Amino acid sequence: MFNWLAGEMSxxxxxxxxxxxxxxxxxxxxRRLVALGTAVTGYDADPSTLELAALEAPVAGSxxxxxxxxxxxxxxxPLPVAGAVLDExxxxxxxxxxxxxxxxxxxxxxxxxxxxxxxxxxxxxxxAGREQSGFAAGDATLFDGCAWVxxxxxxxxxxxxxxxxxxxxxxxxxxxxxTADEHDTAVARISHAPHVVAAALAARAAEGEAxxxxxxxxxxxxxxxxxVAATRPALTAAMCGGNAAALRTELDxxxxxxTAARGLLDDLDALADWFAPGHIVRAGWPPEPxxxxxxxxxxxxxxxxxxxxxxxxxxxxxxxxxxxxVPESP
Amino acid sequence: MFNWLAGEMSxxxxxxxxxxxxxxxxxxxxRRLVALGTAVTGYDADPSTLELAALEAPVAGSxxxxxxxxxxxxxxxPLPVAGAVLDExxxxxxxxxxxxxxxxxxxxxxxxxxxxxxxxxxxxxxxAGREQSGFAAGDATLFDGCAWVxxxxxxxxxxxxxxxxxxxxxxxxxxxxxTADEHDTAVARISHAPHVVAAALAARAAEGEAxxxxxxxxxxxxxxxxxVAATRPALTAAMCGGNAAALRTELDxxxxxxTAARGLLDDLDALADWFAPGHIVRAGWPPEPxxxxxxxxxxxxxxxxxxxxxxxxxxxxxxxxxxxxVPESP
Numbered sequence: 178m179f180n181w182l183a184g185e186m187s188x189x190x191x192x193x194x195x196x197x198x199x200x201x202x203x204x205x206x207x208r209r210l211v212a213l214g215t216a217v218t219g220y221d222a223d224p225s226t227l228e229l230a231a232l233e234a235p236v237a238g239s240x241x242x243x244x245x246x247x248x249x250x251x252x253x254x255p256l257p258v259a260g261a262v263l264d265e266x267x268x269x270x271x272x273x274x275x276x277x278x279x280x281x282x283x284x285x286x287x288x289x290x291x292x293x294x295x296x297x298x299x300x301x302x303x304x305a306g307r308e309q310s311g312f313a314a315g316d317a318t319l320f321d322g323c324a325w326v327x328x329x330x331x332x333x334x335x336x337x338x339x340x341x342x343x344x345x346x347x348x349x350x351x352x353x354x355x356t357a358d359e360h361d362t363a364v365a366r367i368s369h370a371p372h373v374v375a376a377a378l379a380a381r382a383a384e385g386e387a388x389x390x391x392x393x394x395x396x397x398x399x400x401x402x403x404x405v406a407a408t409r410p411a412l413t414a415a416m417c418g419g420n421a422a423a424l425r426t427e428l429d430x431x432x433x434x435x436t437a438a439r440g441l442l443d444d445l446d447a448l449a450d451w452f453a454p455g456h457i458v459r460a461g462w463p464p465e466p467x468x469x470x471x472x473x474x475x476x477x478x479x480x481x482x483x484x485x486x487x488x489x490x491x492x493x494x495x496x497x498x499x500x501x502x503v504p505e506s507p
Numbered sequence: 508m509f510n511w512l513a514g515e516m517s518x519x520x521x522x523x524x525x526x527x528x529x530x531x532x533x534x535x536x537x538r539r540l541v542a543l544g545t546a547v548t549g550y551d552a553d554p555s556t557l558e559l560a561a562l563e564a565p566v567a568g569s570x571x572x573x574x575x576x577x578x579x580x581x582x583x584x585p586l587p588v589a590g591a592v593l594d595e596x597x598x599x600x601x602x603x604x605x606x607x608x609x610x611x612x613x614x615x616x617x618x619x620x621x622x623x624x625x626x627x628x629x630x631x632x633x634x635a636g637r638e639q640s641g642f643a644a645g646d647a648t649l650f651d652g653c654a655w656v657x658x659x660x661x662x663x664x665x666x667x668x669x670x671x672x673x674x675x676x677x678x679x680x681x682x683x684x685x686t687a688d689e690h691d692t693a694v695a696r697i698s699h700a701p702h703v704v705a706a707a708l709a710a711r712a713a714e715g716e717a718x719x720x721x722x723x724x725x726x727x728x729x730x731x732x733x734x735v736a737a738t739r740p741a742l743t744a745a746m747c748g749g750n751a752a753a754l755r756t757e758l759d760x761x762x763x764x765x766t767a768a769r770g771l772l773d774d775l776d777a778l779a780d781w782f783a784p785g786h787i788v789r790a791g792w793p794p795e796p797x798x799x800x801x802x803x804x805x806x807x808x809x810x811x812x813x814x815x816x817x818x819x820x821x822x823x824x825x826x827x828x829x830x831x832x833v834p835e836s837p
Contacts, residue, residue, distance in 0.1 A: 455706030
């Protein structure tokens with residue numbers, strides 16, 4: 178039935194994965210792939226990280242050695258050094274699938290086109306942060322059930338997207354199709370703005386003579402509302418600065434919302450009405466997953482799936498269809 | 508040594524507690540006191556709540572019956588109905604210790620002076636919220652280790668304060684001395700502003716065409732940063748509106764902080780510097796408790812203790828000294 182691309186669409190998951198950068202995300206993926214028995218090679222610019230990694234998995238001493246023989250390269254370095262690493266991948270003559278795990282998607286897409294045009298780019302972002310970072314914080318179970326965005330642009334091959342989706346679904350994550358711009362708008366809302374707010378609330382709590390008492394009284398709303406402020410400032414800054422345009426819109430919106438709430442503090446009914454939409458959203462989140470459903474594996478179907486809040490859980494071997502889940506409406 | 512008030516300062520903890528209002532906080536305290544074997548009587552205006560409570564503890568069918576024989580009345584009703592309940596306590600001829608559990612302290616203090624001048628007021632606030640509310644959500648362990656502010660004003664008797672502190676410490680909470688104004692400034696920072704922000708972030712995430720994808724990508728920072736948005740809007744509005752003046756200052760500060768961050772999004776170093784203070788605060792929170800130390804039980808010592816972020820863990824029977832803990836500096 179879905180055979181309009183038969184012949185060019187058979188999906189073979191990546192057979193040999195190179196992971197460049199073994200921080201929290203890279204080392205978690207390394208551990209997960211080792212546990213699954215997938216051929217994988219790790220690389221990190223830091224010799225002591227590489228030494229630790231060698232105790233758990235095959236590693237290479239250079240980027241060129243790491244990508245030799247790989248049919249998927251995962252760029253798992255901070256955005257500020259991504260361009261330099263991509264130059265080395267290009268210099269090594271790599272021409273296979275290339276993805277990343279960065280928390281923004283438009284910026285690395287531009288970098289890949291500029292620094293590593295020989296490879297086939299599909300941007301990636303597992304929504305699985307943690308306030309600890311580094312190799313030691315990695316965990317093979319980090320991606321269980323997490324949303325893992327894979328970008329699908331007009332110039333992305335659907336077969337390439339499906340290959341990566343097959344890997345992502347195979348490690349137990351939810352492969353979410355989205356354009357880089359759709360992703361960046363979404364994460365500015367649900368991750369970057371919350372990071373800015375968390376830092377502001379934490380810094381303010383401690384200020385001046387009232388600070389010690391305030392910190393002593395901090396309970397659930399402070400603990401949870403500021404948790405991500407414990408992340409290293411350089412990482413948070415790279416993430417937020419890498420998505421400046423979308424985040425600027427969110428901060429403007431947030432300032433408007435706070436200004437509106439500020440004007441209602443003396444009117445309890447109006448203030449309760451102001452709190453209602455957030456209550457409805459959060460009380461219904463996360464929604465229940467709906468039943469699994471087969472869909473044709475076309476660009477349009479996949480992008481519509483992502484916009485509906487859905488994800489891919491399996492890819493048919495012939496590349497003609499995907500198994501998908503969409504959240505139940507509350 | 509600390510005998511300047513000997514004779515009038517012996518501390519007898521309350522022997523019979525009446526709890527008016529059996530929502531989350533009232534029912535948790537009821538259950539805890541029942542478990543400790545303290546004489547306690549519960550009351551709630553809602554007949555079905557009262558019926559449920561009667562299965563676990565002594566209850567009374569009216570406020571007058573509930574406060575008869577009590578030497579401590581705990582007002583555990585929402586602020587908007589506190590005045591009416593206090594009128595009934597006053598009408599019942601109650602003249603003993605009176606406290607509350609409201610999340611603001613200046614407003615109920617004014618209400619108590621106006622509606623129940625016959626009783627001796629010491630405001631209270633256990634920092635132990637939860638997004639569920641109502642009798643069924645109550646839990647005898649809710650206050651374990653939590654900060655429980657007890658207000659100490661120029662017109663508060665230190666002996667009255669110590670009696671309540673003795674009860675609060677006896678149920679495993681940290682009795683924190685503070686003036687109502689100090690309390691309200693602190694909780695605007697660590698609770699009320701976080702509630703406003705959580706509601707704003709949750710509402711915004713779901714907005715428009717980008718909403719479904721954003722909610723599908725919500726992970727740790729969204730989950731934790733918006734958790735308290737699930738609280739009932741009327742409760743959050745009463746809490747925030749009851750502390751309007753202090754919260755207005757905090758929202759102004761927050762808007763200034765967000766505006767500053769917005770201006771730094773294109774300068775990663777400056778942005779990382781902006782994130783640094785929040786990181787330092789949150790990475791060091793909660794601080795380790797220091798060693799227990801005896802201090803004289805004077806008004807000045809107690810208020811200084813609260814301002815330093817410390818709390819009372821025990822009250823000497825003669826009312827001359829308290830055992831205190833202050834957080835270790837990071």
